[in-house]
Amino acid sequence: MKIKIHWGTAMVIAMIAFMVFILQFVYRTLAVDKYNHQMVSEDYYKDELYYQKELDKLNNASRLPQNVIVEKVDGGLLIQFPADMEASKISGTASFQRPSDQKLDFTKDIVLTNKNMLVQNERLIRGKWNIRVDWKYEGVEYLLKESVFY
Template sequence: MKINWGTGIVIAFGLFMTFILYFVFEVQSNSKYDNDLVVEEYYKHDSHFQDEMARIQNAHDLKNKPSIIYTAEGLKIAFPNTFENEKIKGNVLLYRPSNKKFDFDTEIALTNNELLIPQKKLIKGRWDVHMEWQCNGTKYLSKEVIYVN
């Protein structure tokens, strides 16, 4: 049986659509592929956006900002000496964009104006560090990206 070029094009389109539908079905039904949102309650999070921007601006306006440095011991967050250890309250969220199972939250408890997150808690790759803290009634928020080797 001889197939003309019109029939060949229709068969090619049919095979291509079947191929695409197979992959769409595979990704949606297989639990290996994670399709979660970045934030669980997206719209609730979005409603507090202006407050978040004000806290980011407060952190940006500081003359002496806290530093976030990755060292061999782990992630070191150092606050300037202008801040008093007892007056700083807040937490540090380490967010792993590739897998939310590795995300964790740590309360800020300073020793000599430093907080150390041990190396054993961090796996290799990219981490988004969101640090929210409050000192003397002013709220701050800083966001940085670090890479763990």
């Protein structure tokens, strides 16, 4: 016995197949833990209120004759502060954000040795890192944002 499929039946089968595809796609993106949906910042509305202050810090840093330099070295990431700044007067934080996994994010207080700060290899996993160095020197606040592939 031969089954004949008419165009109406074929349309219904195609629509059902499409709906099944869309539903399994929605299920996978919303319910499966493999596809975690992490936000860059949990308080992004509050962060938006301070955006002008952030722009002022970035402008202060851009006016420096020599800005902070972030470079990969054998022991980790080396953050070098400008030579004309006195190391004892620099305070602030360095934040490391991993776009692919929020659990790897961390923040360190700036502790300098010879105007340099070394972030050890143990905390850094290979891949892209968004680095934010927020520091204060003689009452003026500065900010550096940089992406580094480690």
